[in-house]
Amino acid sequence: MIIAGIDEAGYGPLLGPLVVGCCAFEVEAGACDPLADANSWPCLWKRLGRYVSRNRSKTGRKIHVNDSKLVYSPAGGLKELERAVLALAWTRWDPFDGLEALLGHVAPDAWAELEEYPWYRAADGERFPIEQEAMAVRLFARPCASTPTARPRGACGWRRGWSPSDSSTA
Secondary structure, eight states: OEEEEEEEEOOOOSSEEEEEEEEEEEETTTTOOTTOOOOGSSSSSHHHHTEESSSOOOOOOOOOOSSSSHHOOOTTTTTHHHHHHHHHTTTTSSOOOHHHHHHHOOOTTHHHHHHSSSGGGGTTTSSSSSOOHHHHHHHHHHHHHSSSEEEEEEEHHHHOEEEEEOOOOO
C-alpha cells in the first residue's frame, strides 16, 4: 500500500515564496482495505515514531514534522524547519550543498524560472544550510533512511506540467 500526502507553505507566487511538497511511503497494508476510511490505514506516526514527532523535541532526537506554521517560528528561526526538510531529503539522496542542488533533485525544471525571483537567490556570504549544521543533519538522516517500517517511495516537488506519471522516483 502506498500512502501519499501533499502540502504547501508560503504566501503564493504573487506575494512571495511558495513551496509545495509531497511524500509517499510504501507500507504493509495487512488486512486494511486501501479504499476504506483513512482511519483504518496503517499509522505512519507509530511506524516512524522513533525518528519523527509532531512536536518539537527538547532533546533533538526526533525530527519535528508538522504544518510549517508550527515547525517554523520567527523567534526560533529556520533551524527546526531546515533540519526536518534536509534530514528527510538526505534519507533519499546524498547531501547537497545549496538550494540549486536541492531543487535539482525535487524540481529539476524549476530552477531556471526561480532564479528570476530575488528571495530564491543566496545573499552574499550565505551558507547552506542557513541555520542548521550540515554534519548534524547528515548524521541524523543516516539511521532514518534505514528504517524498515515505512519505506520512502520517492519525493517530488512542484514544477510546471508535472504529473505523477512523469516521476522517475515513484
